[in-house]
Amino acid sequence: MIRVNDNYLNLQDSYLFSTIAKKVNEFTKNNPDKKIIKLGIGDVTKPIVPAVIEAMHKAVDEMGQKETFKGYGPEQGYEFLRNKIIEIDFKARGINILPEEIFVSDGAKSDSGNIGDILHNSNKVAITDPVYPVYLDTNVMAGRSGKFNEKTGMYENIVYMPVTAENNFIPELPKEKVDMIYLCLPNNPTGTTLTKEELKKWVDYAKENKSIILFDAAYEKFIMDKNVPHSIYEVEGAKEVAIEFRSFSKTAGFTGVRCAYAVVPKELYGYDKDGNKIELNKLWNRRHSTKTNGVSYIVQRAAEAVYSEEGQKQITENIEYYMNNARIIRQGLEEVGYTVFGGENSPYVWLKVPEGLTSWEFFDKLLSEVNVVGTPGAGFGPSGEGYFRLTAFGTKENILEAIDRIKKWTIKK
Ligand code: MLT
Numbered sequence: 046m047i048r049v050n051d052n053y054l055n056l057q058d059s060y061l062f063s064t065i066a067k068k069v070n071e072f073t074k075n076n077p078d079k080k081i082i083k084l085g086i087g088d089v090t091k092p093i094v095p096a097v098i099e100a101m102h103k104a105v106d107e108m109g110q111k112e113t114f115k116g117y118g119p120e121q122g123y124e125f126l127r128n129k130i131i132e133i134d135f136k137a138r139g140i141n142i143l144p145e146e147i148f149v150s151d152g153a154k155s156d157s158g159n160i161g162d163i164l165h166n167s168n169k170v171a172i173t174d175p176v177y178p179v180y181l182d183t184n185v186m187a188g189r190s191g192k193f194n195e196k197t198g199m200y201e202n203i204v205y206m207p208v209t210a211e212n213n214f215i216p217e218l219p220k221e222k223v224d225m226i227y228l229c230l231p232n233n234p235t236g237t238t239l240t241k242e243e244l245k246k247w248v249d250y251a252k253e254n255k256s257i258i259l260f261d262a263a264y265e266k267f268i269m270d271k272n273v274p275h276s277i278y279e280v281e282g283a284k285e286v287a288i289e290f291r292s293f294s295k296t297a298g299f300t301g302v303r304c305a306y307a308v309v310p311k312e313l314y315g316y317d318k319d320g321n322k323i324e325l326n327k328l329w330n331r332r333h334s335t336k337t338n339g340v341s342y343i344v345q346r347a348a349e350a351v352y353s354e355e356g357q358k359q360i361t362e363n364i365e366y367y368m369n370n371a372r373i374i375r376q377g378l379e380e381v382g383y384t385v386f387g388g389e390n391s392p393y394v395w396l397k398v399p400e401g402l403t404s405w406e407f408f409d410k411l412l413s414e415v416n417v418v419g420t421p422g423a424g425f426g427p428s429g430e431g432y433f434r435l436t437a438f439g440t441k442e443n444i445l446e447a448i449d450r451i452k453k454w455t456i457k458k
Contacts, residue, residue, distance in 0.1 A: 236387015
């Protein structure tokens with residue numbers, strides 16, 4: 046008899062973005078004449094920049110020549126890419142990272158979902174609420190949660206740290222001792238950030254409690270404010286307590302290409318059952334080299350080109366384009382009375398839904414009455430109720446049209 050992993054039976058129906066896609070497909074089937082504008086899932090729309098495309102073409106050609114053909118590469122990533130990452134993403138900010146601390150992968154979603162493989166199932170997990178659903182769901186899959194409580198909308202045995210307008214989107218340190226802390230900054234979904242001083246409190250907490258911070262910095266390139274840290278390693282001592290996840294998806298339009306990396310510092314330790322210190326870098330390296338053969342040579346050459354002078358210039362232009370979209374969303378919504386957050390250091394705008402509506406009701410109304418798709422805050426956790434997320438990753442034309450529709454619709458009501 047094949048036994049299934051019972052933890053999967055403890056998951057909620059479906060992954061948030063799959064539920065939304067299903068609802069949108071159904072609406073489209075019943076209303077084929079409507080032009081739907083999708084500002085739900087944070088997927089990029091601008092094509093990959095020329096410097097990267099050129100590098101990819103070159104790498105494809107290399108694969109066709111016997112002198113330059115590449116078979117398996119190093120599972121952790123080619124040196125040429127790891128060195129560029131170190132130089133541009135860290136050294137330029139005064140952070141010292143070693144090549145063997147970088148693990149190139151196919152996505153921050155996979156990395157943040159897989160990291161639990163090397164951590165014990167008895168660890169107490171803390172997540173912000175609302176949260177990117179992958180952190181929660183992968184811990185439910187691993188059996189680190191208790192049952193889902195329909196009344197509270199929360200899993201037992203998971204520590205939820207609310208981030209709402211009431212606390213200025215600054216999570217409070219947990220009152221109880223937790224072992225694994227997920228922080229995503231700039232935050233998905235709220236689009237808000239923390240200062241270095243705020244971040245330091247988490248590093249101090251983690252040191253004091255021998256906890257680990259799983260720091261998702263996938264939206265780091267969207268930071269415009271000089272006071273906002275780009276990496277948790279800007280906080281002194283963070284290499285002793287944090288793993289950082291980075292991604293080329295939103296930064297360089299790689300959602301369909303797939304490339305990311307995780308930083309697992311050498312000075313970061315976990316503990317075995319007897320309290321002996323275990324180097325997490327060694328465990329992750331073992332896991333990585335056993336379960337993957339890494340990312341293709343072509344894709345890694347493409348990622349390398351992101352760091353060229355031209356590449357940096359071109360991706361910055363794309364990021365500015367998206368951030369201009371975020372401004373259009375923010376301003377347009379504010380003009381008709383919405384309270385909005387985020388969108389200044391992040392491609393996500395987080396708005397308060399009108400009084401009397403739940404976030405899913407607002408989702409349904411927006412879809413059926415103005416044909417605009419967003420993401421209901423409640424889909425990210427119970428404290429997301431009453432909020433709604435719009436992404437700035439659309440085309441400018443679509444963003445202008447969507448905001449115009451929402452403004453007219455709001456005024457009419
Ligand atoms: C989101 O919309 O939250 C993200 O695009 C999802 C993801 O990156 O996996």
